[in-house]
Amino acid sequence: MEMNYDENTLHQLEEELRVQIVPGTEIMADVGTHHFVKSSGHSHRVLVPQPSDDPNDPLNWTGFWKFSTLTCATAATFVQGMGPLALAPMLPQLIEAFDSNLDAVIQFTGVAILVLGFSNFIWVPLSTSFGRRPVYLASLLICFGSAIWRAKATTYGSFMGACVLNGIGAGPAETIQPNVIADVMFLHERGAYQTLYFVFYFGSLMIGPIIAGPMAEYAGSNNTGWRNFWWLNVGLIGAAFVMCLFGFPETKWHRMHPDEIRRLESEAAMKSSDEKIAVQTTEGSGIEKSNSTGLPNLSHATTTQKDPWLGKGRPSKQQFKLFQANAHPFQSILLDLWIPWKLFAFPIVEFASFVVSWSASCFLTDNLLQSQAFAAPPYLFSPLKIGFFNFAVLVGAVIGSVTAGPLSDWISMKLTKRNNGIREPEMRLPTMIPYFILMLIGNFVTAFGW
Template sequence: MAGVSWWSSRMTTATEIYLTNFLFGLAGSLNETISEITIADLFFTHQRGTANGLYIVAVVFGNFVCPTIAGVQAAALGWRWTYYTVGICLTVLFLLFCLFYEETKYVPISNAEPTDDALGRPIETDDDGAINPSTSPAKNVQPHSKQVFAHDIQGQDQPSLESQPPIGRKSYMERLRLITNTDEPLRRNYITPFKMARFPHVLFTAVQVANALAFIVLLTSTNSMVFSAAPYNFDTAGVGLMLMGPFVGNILGSLYGGVLGDWVVVRLAKRNGGIFEPEMRLYILPFPAICQGAGLALYGVAADRGWHWIYPSVGGAIFGFGAAAMMDVSCTIVIDIYQNLTAEAFILITFIRNIPAIGVPFGVVSWIESAGLTKLYVIGGCVSSAVCLLCIPLTYWGPRIRKASWGPYESILQQHGFVGGQ
C-alpha cells in the first residue's frame, strides 16, 4: 500500500487510476479479518460489542474524516499532496511492521504431531490433516485435563510437568520470521471460507455490511457532485466538511450498538437464567434499521431541493448512526457464535460486501441523471431499511437455525483440528 501511494502521487493517466485502486483494495482488504480475529481473541462476550464499535469508529474515520482533511489539503497544496501524505504514513507503518510485528502463527506443541490421544490411542487423520472423529478423544474429555490424568491414565508412566524444562522466550529474530512451517494443507484454508456460506448468521452479517457499505459509497460518491455545484457551490474544503455529519452519526451508532448492546445482553442473559443467546443482540436493531433508510431519504431530498446544508448533514448523521449500529451488532454475533472460525467467516463477509460496493460508483452518475437525487435516495432508503429489518426474522428463528446448523460447524472445526467444538 505504501508503494501504491507513492505511485498514485505521480500518476498521469486513467489506466493508472484503475490499477492503483485495484492494488489498494487488494492490499487493504487484509486488515478486515485481522481486526476481527483480534477482537475475538482479546475480549469477553460482554465486551465484544464495544470493541467492535471502536473498530468501526476507526474504519469510518478513514471513510469520512480523511476525505475531509484531504479536501482541505488539496485546496491548499494540490491533490497530489494527499497521496504524498498517505505515502508517508504508510511508509512509517510499513517500517513499524518490519521492526515490531511479530509472527502470529501459533502452533501448539501438543497439536504439532497428533499421533496419540489422551488415552494413548493412535489418532487417524485424512489427507487434509483432519482428525477422524471415531479415533479422536471423547468430546467431553480434554487431552490434558486433570480429569484424564486422574482417572483414565492413572498408574501409567507420565512425565511430570514440573520436571520438564521451561520453554524459553524466542529471540527477537525468531519472533520476526516471515515463514512458519506447519502440516496444515494450504488448500483447505482457501476452501473453508466458502463453506461458511451455509450458516445463515454469517450470510446475514455479510448482507448487512454490504448494505451499509454500498450506501456509504453512494453517499460519498454523490457528495462531491452535489455540493460542488449550484446552489451550494462549495469549494474542495467545504465538500469534504459535508462528510462530518455521517462521521458523527457513526460514532453515536457505534456507542449504541456496542456499549448499549453489551449492557442489554448482560441484562437479558440474567433474565434468561444466566444463559446468553447471541440473538439477544438483535433486539436493539429495529430502531437503527429505520434510521438508516430515513437518513438516506432526508439527505437526498434536502440536497436535491437545495435546502440549507444543515439538513443533508443531519440526514447523513442519521444514516451513519443506523449503519454503524447495524454493522457493529451483526459482526459481533458472528464472533459470538463462530469464534474459532472468525477469520474464515470474515473472509466470506468481506468478499460479499465488496460486490455491491464495487458496482455503485460506476452507476451513480447515470442513476442521478435518469431518476434524480430525490427518487434515488428515497428508493435507496426503502431498500436499505428493508434489508436491515431482516434482523426481526433472525431474532425469532435464529436460535433454532443456529442449533440445526451446529453439526456442519463442528465438522469444519474437526477438519481444523478442533475436537468436540473446542
C-alpha cells in the same frame, strides 16, 4: 462454539442444562461439577474462550500487550482505509490532471473498492495459514508502494494501476482486525472493541475526504495539492508499518481440542514405553528414564478454576517472527477458500453479510455522488466544502462508537444471566433496533435532500 468440549463433556452439559449446545451457544457459568476459568477471583463470569495456562497465550497477555496489539491493528486499518474513498472532493482536479471526465474518474474509486473486496479471498487464507502479523506487514508495504505510485502518476492508466494495487493492499482493513479482536479479547468484551474497529475503519473513509478536500484546494500550486495528499498517505502508512513491526506480535493461537490432547498423550505414552523397554534391554536394569510430555493435563483443562497467567502473560520471541510455520499450508488455504461458500448456506451468515454490506454501500453511494451533486451548478461548491460534508457522517459514527458496542455487551450479558448463564448469538440482535431506525431515517433524509 468457542469452548473446546469433547463429546462426553458436551453431552453431560446438555443433560444438566437440558439445552442443546449448538455452534454459537456458549456456557458462561459453572455447571454442576464443571468449573471454568473466571474473569477474576471474585467474579462468576466464565471466560469464553477458556485461556490456556501458557503465558504466551494472547488471552493471557497483560493489558499493555493487548493495548499495543489492538492499537497497531487499528492504525493499520485506519491508514489502509483512508485512501480508497478519499477521491470524492478532488474529482474536479483529477479530471483536469488526466484530461478525463466525471464518469471515468469515479471509476478510480469503484475499481479500488471492487478489488479491495475480492483481495480478501487471498488475505484471509494467508492470515489463517501463516498468521495475522505477516498479512499486516505485507499489505502495508503494498499500500505504501501504491501511495507513492498515486502521487507520481501522470496518466489516467497509471493512476488506475495504482488504484488497483491500493485495492489489493487495503483488503485486510475489512477482515483481519475482527480476527485479532477474537484472538486477544474474551467474548464478553468484544462488542465494544468490534464497534471501535468499525468506527476507525469507516471513520478513515470519512476523514480521508475531509483531509483530501482542503489539500486538493490549497496544499499545492498548479493542481498539485491532490498529489500531496498521497504523499501524506505515504508517511502515515510508513508509520503504521513501523508500529506493526515492533508492536504487533502474532495473535493466532492454536487451542487444542480434548480429543487432540488425548491423541498426543497416547503417542507420548507409547514413546515413553518404547524408551523404557530400550533402556531395560541395553542397560539390563529396571531404571526408567523420566519423560515429560509437555501436554496439559486433560482433567485440569476441563475443570480448572484458575489461570495463573491471566493478565500476566506476554508474547514470546517466536510470536515476533515474520510468519508462523504451518505444516499443511495449502490444505489450510484451500479450506479457507471453500468455507465462505459453505457458510452462505446459513441464513444468519447471509443476514450479517447483508447488514454490513448494505451499510457500507449506503455510505459509498453518498461518497461517490458528493462532487457530482454539489460541484456542479447551482451549488458550485469547492473541494473544501464537499470534503467537510463528511464531518456529519463522522459525528454519527462517533456517537455510534460510544453507544453501540457497550450497549450490545450490556444487553447480551443481561440476557445471558436471565438465561441461566447460557449465551446465544441472537442476544445481541435487540441492540440493532434503535440504530436500524436511525439509519432508515437517515436514508430517507438523504434521498429527499438529494
